[in-house]
Amino acid sequence: MVGDRNPNVTAHRAIPIALELAAKGCSCPVEATWLHTASLVDPPAQLRGFHGCWCVPASPYANAAGALAAIQLARERRMPFLGTCAGFQHAIVEYARDMRSMPEADNAENNPASQMPVISELSCSLVEATQEITTMSGSRIREAYGTETISEQYRCRYGLNRDLQSMLLDDDLWFTAHDENGEVRAVELRSHPFFVATLFQPERRALNGGAPPLVAAFVEAMIMYAVAEDIPRISPSKRPMPRQ
Numbered sequence: 001m002v003g004d005r006n007p008n009v010t011a012h013r014a015i016p017i018a019l020e021l022a023a024k025g026c027s028c029p030v031e032a033t034w035l036h037t038a039s040l041v042d043p044p045a046q047l048r049g050f051h052g053c054w055c056v057p058a059s060p061y062a063n064a065a066g067a068l069a070a071i072q073l074a075r076e077r078r079m080p081f082l083g084t085c086a087g088f089q090h091a092i093v094e095y096a097r098d099m100r101s102m103p104e105a106d107n108a109e110n111n112p113a114s115q116m117p118v119i120s121e122l123s124c125s126l127v128e129a130t131q132e133i134t135t136m137s138g139s140r141i142r143e144a145y146g147t148e149t150i151s152e153q154y155r156c157r158y159g160l161n162r163d164l165q166s167m168l169l170d171d172d173l174w175f176t177a178h179d180e181n182g183e184v185r186a187v188e189l190r191s192h193p194f195f196v197a198t199l200f201q202p203e204r205r206a207l208n209g210g211a212p213p214l215v216a217a218f219v220e221a222m223i224m225y226a227v228a229e230d231i232p233r234i235s236p237s238k239r240p241m242p243r244q
Helices: 010-026 064-076 086-099 140-145 202-208 213-229
Strands: 053-055 081-084 105-107 116-121 130-135 149-153 158-160 173-178 184-189 195-198
Touching: 010 202, 010 213, 053 064, 053 086, 064 081, 064 086, 081 086, 081 213, 086 105, 086 116, 086 158, 086 184, 086 195, 130 140, 130 184, 140 173, 140 184, 140 195, 140 213, 149 202, 158 184, 195 213, 202 213
Parallel strands: 053 081, 081 195, 105 116
Antiparallel strands: 116 158, 130 149, 130 173, 173 184, 184 195
């Protein structure tokens, strides 16, 4: 879990519950370790042995560069990645800089003076808002929810800059969910086993007792990754050990 944990953040309270419910549904234990962005000084070493990376809400981060490095690592190593809210914003910035040759790309929340704000202030705030969202056929989000239209909650004031979004599109990046006005609310990578980032916060469903479908899909992707890579499950108190 990449983010600056705060018990006052609704999403942060929901995430452990969401993972627990998803794990029960998959009959596989999930152990979450929170990595404060200020501690991310060597992501390749710090993320070694993990089966997935979830970049969580609540920005600005204490260390945006550390979060971006963790996202890049998950993308390049094909590690299951879920980004929600701030995780969506930083996934966009990372992709723009590293894959679309936009080194000046930035988040206007972190850098209001940015000349290339791929993440900009929304025309209408989505703080504690709920929206109807349309998912794209063939996307992992559609597969997870099993329906074209979903309803999810937000707590954000910044999202994808519509004026710059065409510069991000290529054969890999895919806009896979939109609101009723056509604004992008989720992105995925076609070439990646599971790289999904949403502006909404699917984890909040867990506070009502239901396993969030997208979190369940993330857990399933981690199981597949663990099997394929033969990575042992780690404990925060122990160094990774090879399977016997």
